[in-house]
Amino acid sequence: xTVSILGYLACxxxxxxxxxxxxDRHYTHRAGRQYLTAGQVxxxxxxxxxxxxxxxxxxxxxxxARLPFxxxxxxxxxxxxxxxxxLAYTVGRTDHAARRTAAHGAGVAACCxxxxxxxxxxxxxxxxxxQMIPPCYVAWCYARFAAGLxxxxxxxxxxxxxxxxxxxxxxxxxxRVGWAICQGSLVVIAALHDTTITxxxxxSELVAATAVSLGAIGTTLATWTPRVLANLEKRRISRAxxxxxxxxxxxxxxxxxxxxxxxxxxxxxQDNSSDAVLDQLYQMVIEIGDARRxxxxxIDPAVTSHFETIVTSLHLFGRSAATFIQAAELAxxxxxHQEGAEPLVHRLPARPSPNHTSALAQARWLARxxxxxxxxxxxxxxxxxVTPTRPSSSPAFGDQVAANGTExxxxxxxESARIR
Amino acid sequence: MALNRSRPPDGQTRNVSDNPETTTHNRSQxxxxxxxHDDVDAIINSVTWGYPWTLDGFIAGVGAKLDLQxxxxxxxxxxxxGYLLVTRxxxxxxVHHSDASAPEANHIAAHELGHLxxxxxxxxxxxxxxxxxxxxxxxxxxxLIQAAGRTCYDDPSERRAELFAYRLHAIIDHHQRxxxxxxxxxxxxxxxxxxxxxx
Numbered sequence: 001x002t003v004s005i006l007g008y009l010a011c012x013x014x015x016x017x018x019x020x021x022x023x024d025r026h027y028t029h030r031a032g033r034q035y036l037t038a039g040q041v042x043x044x045x046x047x048x049x050x051x052x053x054x055x056x057x058x059x060x061x062x063x064x065a066r067l068p069f070x071x072x073x074x075x076x077x078x079x080x081x082x083x084x085x086x087l088a089y090t091v092g093r094t095d096h097a098a099r100r101t102a103a104h105g106a107g108v109a110a111c112c113x114x115x116x117x118x119x120x121x122x123x124x125x126x127x128x129x130x131q132m133i134p135p136c137y138v139a140w141c142y143a144r145f146a147a148g149l150x151x152x153x154x155x156x157x158x159x160x161x162x163x164x165x166x167x168x169x170x171x172x173x174x175x176r177v178g179w180a181i182c183q184g185s186l187v188v189i190a191a192l193h194d195t196t197i198t199x200x201x202x203x204s205e206l207v208a209a210t211a212v213s214l215g216a217i218g219t220t221l222a223t224w225t226p227r228v229l230a231n232l233e234k235r236r237i238s239r240a241x242x243x244x245x246x247x248x249x250x251x252x253x254x255x256x257x258x259x260x261x262x263x264x265x266x267x268x269x270q271d272n273s274s275d276a277v278l279d280q281l282y283q284m285v286i287e288i289g290d291a292r293r294x295x296x297x298x299i300d301p302a303v304t305s306h307f308e309t310i311v312t313s314l315h316l317f318g319r320s321a322a323t324f325i326q327a328a329e330l331a332x333x334x335x336x337h338q339e340g341a342e343p344l345v346h347r348l349p350a351r352p353s354p355n356h357t358s359a360l361a362q363a364r365w366l367a368r369x370x371x372x373x374x375x376x377x378x379x380x381x382x383x384x385x386v387t388p389t390r391p392s393s394s395p396a397f398g399d400q401v402a403a404n405g406t407e408x409x410x411x412x413x414x415e416s417a418r419i420r
Numbered sequence: 421m422a423l424n425r426s427r428p429p430d431g432q433t434r435n436v437s438d439n440p441e442t443t444t445h446n447r448s449q450x451x452x453x454x455x456x457h458d459d460v461d462a463i464i465n466s467v468t469w470g471y472p473w474t475l476d477g478f479i480a481g482v483g484a485k486l487d488l489q490x491x492x493x494x495x496x497x498x499x500x501x502g503y504l505l506v507t508r509x510x511x512x513x514x515v516h517h518s519d520a521s522a523p524e525a526n527h528i529a530a531h532e533l534g535h536l537x538x539x540x541x542x543x544x545x546x547x548x549x550x551x552x553x554x555x556x557x558x559x560x561x562x563x564l565i566q567a568a569g570r571t572c573y574d575d576p577s578e579r580r581a582e583l584f585a586y587r588l589h590a591i592i593d594h595h596q597r598x599x600x601x602x603x604x605x606x607x608x609x610x611x612x613x614x615x616x617x618x619x
Contacts, residue, residue, distance in 0.1 A: 289524045
């Protein structure tokens with residue numbers, strides 16, 4: 001029963017994959033894609049036909065008991081033919097594809113007719129021969145398909161997702177070859193022991209269901225993976241955008257001259273909302289960087305050296321420690337700038353930025369700095385950006401650190417409430 | 421060889437010399453905001469570049485168009501984020517602050533490139549040339565002829581260069597989000613078969 005369910009499940013998955021390809025709004029009628037879709041439909045129906053429950057249903061309906069089995073074999077051969085045709089139209093010479101496909105079509109028609117005729121004669125020997133033809137033909141088709149895909153996936157310049165798709169499809173084809181070998185071996189064993197195979201063994205059903213499912217995944221991987229990745233990136237961008245906003249607000253309030261105001265909306269030319277958010281995120285990253293650079297002369301080197309010595313006692317290490325020190329420097333410079341202090345002559349040497357390769361990665365780093373700047377009680381003792389209800393007192397930062405004691409990497413709701 | 425430029429609002433065609441040493445800068449002929457977008461696009465489209473759509477590729481295209489050797493440099497510029505330096509030997513330097521991350525450095529370089537293509541560099545650039553030479557000891561002060569710094573956006577040329585940098589980033593980002601062009605006909609057919617999205 002479980003194996004039958006797996007078979008039906010593989011059938012549904014494959015049919016959905018085929019339907020997705022057909023119903024896609026970007027669908028274009030190309031021979032290779034049509035043969036691939038037809039092959040998937042045939043494979044899915046073959047797997048469903050081979051299941052034990054399908055045979056039981058056929059018996060209950062007073063159909064011949066071997067009808068589902070024979071139907072499955074014919075469908076499997078048709079699926080193999082469709083994949084060879086897909087290969088011919090996809091990686092072979094285009095001018096030869098139609099002629100080769102026609103020849104393969106004649107071959108599969110002959111195989112189907114011979115296999116069915118032999119199976120219906122009722123003789124034991126012809127029945128075994130009839131059972132040998134489908135696995136041999138399927139093994140030949142899928143081995144050829146796998147070889148073609150392996151050769152293409154090794155070509156330089158193939159995109160990673162495309163390569164992954166080809167590899168998964170190749171594994172599916174190899175599994176199908178394994179199924180065919182398994183079937184052929186069973187026929188040989190049955191012939192040697194003078195018995196007849198009338199029921200599909202469970203292992204064979206399982207292998208066929210696995211092969212069909214892998215094929216469905218592999219052939220659609222290149223379609224849905226970019227969409228999934230785009231959605232994941234969209235979420236990361238939204239999270240980074242929300243995270244970076246408080247720091248941007250504080251810094252641009254202190255240095256409004258870094259903001260490129262009244263930028264024409266069409267300057268970026270993006271109509272996608274996700275891209276628009278990413279562009280805003282990029283602009284905020286650039287403006288935060290400019291503001292930090294303009295505030296850098298206000299950093300007291302004593303603050304940096306002091307916080308470098310105390311981050312360990314605050315149980316902050318690695319990235320947390322680095323962002324915490326930068327937040328402390330920023331708080332110091334903001335406080336001095338707010339007080340109208342003169343820039344320091346002995347400013348800090350330029351600190352190489354972490355190796356951020358994208359604005360998104362840098363935004364996540366800056367969001368951490370903003371989190372420390374606006375939530376750490378130690379840093380809030382240096383600079384309090386929003387004090388509508390509680391005017392801040394700014395004692396010497398060393399005293400305040402000593403009063404606060406230790407500090408965790410995250411801050412409790414009480415601290416957040418105090419800021420608001 | 422001058423880059424393609426749109427006509428200024430007064431209808432006069434700006435005569436920008438190919439030689440940056442003899443380029444005249446008339447700030448009163450700046451285009452208004454509504455036309456800057458088209459102006460920026462016209463300049464970007466006039467540059468020959470392509471896959472893999474990097475800023476360095478675009479800079480090389482601008483260099484070839486202007487017959488200039490354009491280099492990128494990083495140094496500690498204090499509170500200034502970037503500079504454009506032009507020397508007598510037909511070399512231009514896009515200098516960014518050494519604390520800038522890769523996206524920031526690219527943006528600053530694009531901004532300075534905007535100054536270069538519009539010929540915004542002047543003989544002082546906001547800093548005396550000898551002061552710049554102290555920041556960049558590898559460049560002789562005698563060779564420096566023009567400079568432009570990246571400061572605030574109250575100056576129209578700064579604003580235009582910044583818009584140029586944002587626009588260029590958007591175009592590069594748009595191109596890089598696309599799948600690389602298929603290297604072979606087989607690859608194109610593979611995509612057409614296996615992926616409707618990329619075909």
